[in-house]
Amino acid sequence: MNFKDLRREINIKISLKYIFIIWILFIGNLILYSFFIYQLVLYYATNITASYNVFSFFYSNISLLSIIEISGFLFIGAFAFTEYKLLRSLKIHQEKLIQILSQIQIPNLESQTNEIKNLKMPNSLLFPIMIVFFFFIPLLEIVSLIISFYVVYKSHKILERLENLEDKAFSVLGIKLQREKTQKRNFVLYLVITLITFGFFMLYLIFEAIKEFNLHVEEDYKLLDSIEFWL
Numbered sequence: 001m002n003f004k005d006l007r008r009e010i011n012i013k014i015s016l017k018y019i020f021i022i023w024i025l026f027i028g029n030l031i032l033y034s035f036f037i038y039q040l041v042l043y044y045a046t047n048i049t050a051s052y053n054v055f056s057f058f059y060s061n062i063s064l065l066s067i068i069e070i071s072g073f074l075f076i077g078a079f080a081f082t083e084y085k086l087l088r089s090l091k092i093h094q095e096k097l098i099q100i101l102s103q104i105q106i107p108n109l110e111s112q113t114n115e116i117k118n119l120k121m122p123n124s125l126l127f128p129i130m131i132v133f134f135f136f137i138p139l140l141e142i143v144s145l146i147i148s149f150y151v152v153y154k155s156h157k158i159l160e161r162l163e164n165l166e167d168k169a170f171s172v173l174g175i176k177l178q179r180e181k182t183q184k185r186n187f188v189l190y191l192v193i194t195l196i197t198f199g200f201f202m203l204y205l206i207f208e209a210i211k212e213f214n215l216h217v218e219e220d221y222k223l224l225d226s227i228e229f230w231l
Contacts, residue, residue, distance in 0.1 A: 012089045012092050012093055012096075012217060013213075013214045013217055013218065014082075014085050014086065014089055014210050014213060014214060016207075016210060016211070016214075018078065018081070018082040018085065018210070019082065019206065019207045019210060021078050022075065022078050022079050022082060022203065022206070023203060025071065025074050025075040025078055026075055026203060028071055028075075029068070029071045029072055029075050032064070032067060032068045032071055033068060035064070036061070036064055036065070036068060039061060039064070040057065043057050072135075072136075073132075073136075076131065076132055076135045076136075076144070077132060079131070079148065079202075079206070080128035080129070080131040080132050080148075081128065082206060082210070083127065083128055083131065083148065083151045083152075083206065084124055084125065084127075084128040086151070086155050086206075086209060086210060086213060087121070087122055087123075087124035087127065087128075087151065087155065088124040089213060090121060090155060090158055090159070090162075090213065091121045091124060093162070093216075093217060093220075094116060094117075094119060094121060094162065097116055097162070097166065097169075098113060098116055098117050101113040101116070101169055104173070106172060106173065108172050109169060109172045109173070112165065112168050112169035112172060113169065115165050115168070116162070116165045116166075116169065119158065119161060119162065119165070121158065122151065122154050122155075127147055127150070127151050130143075130144070130147050131144050131147050131148050131151075132144075134147065145194065145195075145199045145202065148199075148202055148206075149190075149191060149194055149202065149205070152202070152205045152206060152208075152209045153187050153190075155209050155213070156182065156185060156187070156209065156212065159182050159212060159213060159216055160182050162216070163181065163182055163216065166220075180215060180219065182212055182216065183212070190205060
């Protein structure tokens with residue numbers, strides 16, 4: 001087996017269609033919420049001198065509320081699934097790198113391979129489940145937002161670490177990787193912006209996280225395509 005065969009095995013780029021679906025669902029959910037608030041304000045304005053009950057308003061708009069809940073579930077489900085894909089793809093990428101390096105019988109490479117092997121990955125299923133769970137608990141939506149932010153932050157740090165470990169591993173082979181490095185990001189500032197925008201900024205962050213990962217594996221493809229080592 002050569003590197004070109006292995007290159008085909010690690011074709012794990014994440015489709016940006018997931019991001020577009022998230023954006024569409026978010027915009028749809030935002031429009032529905034805005035319409036609901038408009039109806040609520042209109043209801044209060046037209047009943048300001050009469051006795052009214054907020055529960056009667058909810059009951060009379062139960063269909064709209066149901067649609068909002070369904071669209072909200074679809075949005076957060078799509079968002080959680082995309083973060084699952086990101087975490088899972090990082091794990092697969094790690095496993096394929098280990099597979100590649102383990103088949104090269106060169107002294108000093110084993111320690112570099114073990115470093116990649118010992119790189120801990122977040123649970124790809126647990127965090128997305130927690131994101132959906134907390135999103136639908138009143139007053140705990142902030143927990144869902146923080147978990148979502150943590151996944152993006154952690155994936156960025158793992159990608160940075162993988163880049164460094166790959167550089168070290170391939171330097172043992174006498175190969176100097178020429179790649180566009182993962183950008184340094186101020187996640188403290190990003191967290192503040194995410195909180196003050198009530199999570200809107202997460203739509204940008206998840207897009208950047210996916211694009212960042214895709215760029216990383218694309219650079220790896222170019223490397224493997226250009227190497228003619230036979231294992």
